[in-house]
Amino acid sequence: MYETEPWGVEPGTQPSYFNAVAVLRTTLPPSSLLERAHAVEEAFHRVRDEHWGPRTLDVDIVSYADLHSDDPQLTLPTPAPTSAPSSSPRGTTSTPGRNSPAAAPSPISSARSPGRASRPARTWNSGCPSSR
Ligand SMILES: Nc1ncnc2c1ncn2[C@@H]1O[C@H](COP(=O)(O)OP(=O)(O)OP(=O)(O)O)[C@@H](O)[C@H]1O
Ligand SMILES: Nc1nc2c(c(=O)[nH]1)N=C(CO)CN2
Secondary structure, three states: EEOOOOOOOOOOOOEEEEOOOOOOOOOOOOHHHHHHHHHHHHHHHOOOOOOOOOOOOOOOOOOOOOOOOOEEEEEEOOEEEEOOOOHHHHHHHHHOOOOOOOOOOOOOOOOOOOOOOOOOOOOOHHOOOOOO
């Protein structure tokens, strides 16, 4: 978990962010994973009244296996933000993210870089087990 200064907004208009990255193994297809992510945001009373406004929780799917998608509903991997510096804790997963924080500060709690397994490109259908 990293506490980071807000980027992409007027300085002093938002409190700091707590950014974290989790690496998951899941049987959910990407669209279902996104639905779950939105449900978790709702459970934390996330409101969307302002683009990049302060939020209780923002869950992004940074990447999903080796899938690539240009769908605005679920873009994979997430495009790197144009307004944020490239150096970030999210970079520790070797994956650019939409929410890359402004710098690579020390983690608040001990966090181990999960790294990424090197796998051949694959599609959702061929690469993941089906749900039961
Ligand atoms: N990889 C992704 N992970 C999460 N959401 C995504 C992804 N790709 C596209 N989206 C879409 O982005 C939409 C807007 O997300 P959200 O409201 O969290 O954006 P925002 O807070 O304005 O900024 P940010 O995109 O930085 O989170 C979501 O409804 C979702 O469908
Ligand atoms: N430090 C930091 N700044 C942000 C972040 C974020 O996750 N961390 N997310 C934003 C929009 O999603 C805008 N600005």
